[in-house]
Amino acid sequence: MDTHDGRPVPFTGKRTRRVTTLALGITTAVLLAGCSGTGGKPEATGNGMASGTADTPRATIAMITHEVPGDTFWDLIRKGAETAAAKDNIELRYSADPEAPNQANLVQSAVDSKVDGIAVTLAKPDAMAPAVRAAVDTGTPVVAFNGGMDQYKAQGVAQYFGQDEKLAGISAGQRLTADGAKKALCIIQEQGQIALETRCAGVIEGFKGQTEILNVNSKDLPSVEATITAKLQQDPSIDHVVALGAPIALTAIQSKANAASSATIVTFDTNAALVDAIKAGDVQWAIDQQPFLQGYLAVDALWLYLNNRNTIGGGMPTLTGPAFIDQSNIDSIAEYAKAGTR
Numbered sequence: 001m002d003t004h005d006g007r008p009v010p011f012t013g014k015r016t017r018r019v020t021t022l023a024l025g026i027t028t029a030v031l032l033a034g035c036s037g038t039g040g041k042p043e044a045t046g047n048g049m050a051s052g053t054a055d056t057p058r059a060t061i062a063m064i065t066h067e068v069p070g071d072t073f074w075d076l077i078r079k080g081a082e083t084a085a086a087k088d089n090i091e092l093r094y095s096a097d098p099e100a101p102n103q104a105n106l107v108q109s110a111v112d113s114k115v116d117g118i119a120v121t122l123a124k125p126d127a128m129a130p131a132v133r134a135a136v137d138t139g140t141p142v143v144a145f146n147g148g149m150d151q152y153k154a155q156g157v158a159q160y161f162g163q164d165e166k167l168a169g170i171s172a173g174q175r176l177t178a179d180g181a182k183k184a185l186c187i188i189q190e191q192g193q194i195a196l197e198t199r200c201a202g203v204i205e206g207f208k209g210q211t212e213i214l215n216v217n218s219k220d221l222p223s224v225e226a227t228i229t230a231k232l233q234q235d236p237s238i239d240h241v242v243a244l245g246a247p248i249a250l251t252a253i254q255s256k257a258n259a260a261s262s263a264t265i266v267t268f269d270t271n272a273a274l275v276d277a278i279k280a281g282d283v284q285w286a287i288d289q290q291p292f293l294q295g296y297l298a299v300d301a302l303w304l305y306l307n308n309r310n311t312i313g314g315g316m317p318t319l320t321g322p323a324f325i326d327q328s329n330i331d332s333i334a335e336y337a338k339a340g341t342r
Contacts, residue, residue: 062110067096080295100127117302122148163289168322169202189218228255289321
């Protein structure tokens, strides 16, 4: 069930699991990495999150994502991973490629380099399956996060950290209805990316009005701006634009101005600039899946497994969202967004 006062959406449904108390350790027992993603001595950042390092043996973890260059969402993922790595005496090797075959090759390279564990996103799970299964078969601990919640078990992965994208989409659709929307434009910035496709499917299911899907290419933001502008000019009945990422939402603000549209912009995911846009009223609300927490938990879970054979979630996904952020609660997270952790 969603709420309309800015409070987090209650996690409901069969798959729901609350993040364990391990996540709460972020506020008391972590140290932000002041070094590169390849390890080194961390430096305290002065943001109140620094507090000691584990005395467990040094280990190497590869984090492999489908990051699109320039998408600030992944800065939050990486900072969370680096925070856990610094606390856990982990050498973190971060790499990314938005193309699934190249991402799969990065998984194989990590196995070949004999890392101690792998954290991987499964945005295009079918293409990733052979490489992930091969990694699991070598005995390398693998956790999944951010994408592939419905597919990770079939690939032999025991733990998953992220948002239930269908639930998030349905919640967004329900809120659109409550907000009085009649026609929504749901923008998918990477066609075939399962999390994005699922979000729009959820919006369609939860929204009582009409939803139209628009595919754009997030690697070319000027093209994204032009495409959204043209759509809003062509169809003035669109009263809400649903972006699936902060950079797309921020681009849609300019498109709205270009088209002289009165459409309301809402989005999934945040960054510091998006927080300012909510404050200014340019974006009405955002759904937060806590990417910092996803990166943190993925690394911390591998550390726990390596040192104590713990697993989190009891075989079920550990959810990090969804929750709504709007003007009613934006001030409570603004300082964290500017610090790069929300």
